[in-house]
Amino acid sequence: MPKAVLFDLDGVFYQGETPVPGAAEVAAWCRQERIPHLYLTNTTSRSRADLAARLAAMGLPIEEARILTPAMVAVRWLQEQGIHDAALFVPRSTRDDFREISIASDDAESTGAVLVGDLGREWDFSTLNRAFRLLLTADPPPLIALGMTRYWHAADGLRLDVGPFVVALEYATDVRATILGKPAAPFFHAALQLAGSAPGETVMVGDDIRGDVEGAQKAGIQGILVRTGKFRPGDLQLDIRPDAVLGSVAEFPAWWAGSP
Numbered sequence: 001m002p003k004a005v006l007f008d009l010d011g012v013f014y015q016g017e018t019p020v021p022g023a024a025e026v027a028a029w030c031r032q033e034r035i036p037h038l039y040l041t042n043t044t045s046r047s048r049a050d051l052a053a054r055l056a057a058m059g060l061p062i063e064e065a066r067i068l069t070p071a072m073v074a075v076r077w078l079q080e081q082g083i084h085d086a087a088l089f090v091p092r093s094t095r096d097d098f099r100e101i102s103i104a105s106d107d108a109e110s111t112g113a114v115l116v117g118d119l120g121r122e123w124d125f126s127t128l129n130r131a132f133r134l135l136l137t138a139d140p141p142p143l144i145a146l147g148m149t150r151y152w153h154a155a156d157g158l159r160l161d162v163g164p165f166v167v168a169l170e171y172a173t174d175v176r177a178t179i180l181g182k183p184a185a186p187f188f189h190a191a192l193q194l195a196g197s198a199p200g201e202t203v204m205v206g207d208d209i210r211g212d213v214e215g216a217q218k219a220g221i222q223g224i225l226v227r228t229g230k231f232r233p234g235d236l237q238l239d240i241r242p243d244a245v246l247g248s249v250a251e252f253p254a255w256w257a258g259s260p
């Protein structure tokens with residue numbers, strides 16, 4: 001029987017600006033039942049504080065302290081590596097999460113690391129090319145991917161996420177990215193450490209068959225897929241076998257009680 005839960009946020013608790021029906025009750029239930037739980041998001045399109053405020057505005061009782069973002073894991077990683085400055089390819093609001101490191105200016109010719117997040121509509125040729133030039137040097141800095149999500153479900157439809165841009169930079173430079181968000185194991189390990197639980201007694205609930213389910217399973221965590229957000233029926237035809245498939249996160253308490 002699992003003891004701790006890791007939840008994905010986007011597509012599981014909300015979609016666009018709308019909460020998933022029953023999701024607020026599940027968040028409240030976890031608190032009432034004192035179940036160790038965290039929210040793992042690859043969102044780098046806004047800061048952790050902005051995200052928490054947005055969740056509250058949607059009526060989702062989710063505390064900022066329970067949200068784990070790739071930015072948090074990346075800052076810790078940079079500090080461990082003794083790297084004090086980095087070029088950031090994240091939206092302006094997310095820069096708040098990198099207060100502890102010095103941020104390279106747009107005309108810098110070298111940097112301690114290149115960090116790529118979900119820049120969304122702010123990507124253009126010169127921005128991508130700036131990241132490329134910083135990496136294509138005799139002694140390239142580390143390329144850090146804040147997640148490798150391929151795409152996400154915005155209110156107006158599917159949109160490219162961070163992964164495709166990281167792969168473009170890898171292809172152009174032969175620099176392999178270090179991934180510090182889902183589906184990479186270090187992100188799940190950081191979550192387990194924070195939740196104080198072992199992989200075998202933890203479940204991950206998400207709408208991304210690769211980022212959430214496969215990523216968790218590779219870290220030894222059970223992966224539960226929900227049929228909301230970016231879920232598509234074709235996800236169940238892949239060679240990834242979720243440990244359970246739920247209509248939405250609203251069904252999670254029943255699953256937890258062993259009576260789905």
Ligand SMILES: [Mg+2]
Nearest residue numbers: 008010011207
């Ligand atoms: Mg999601």
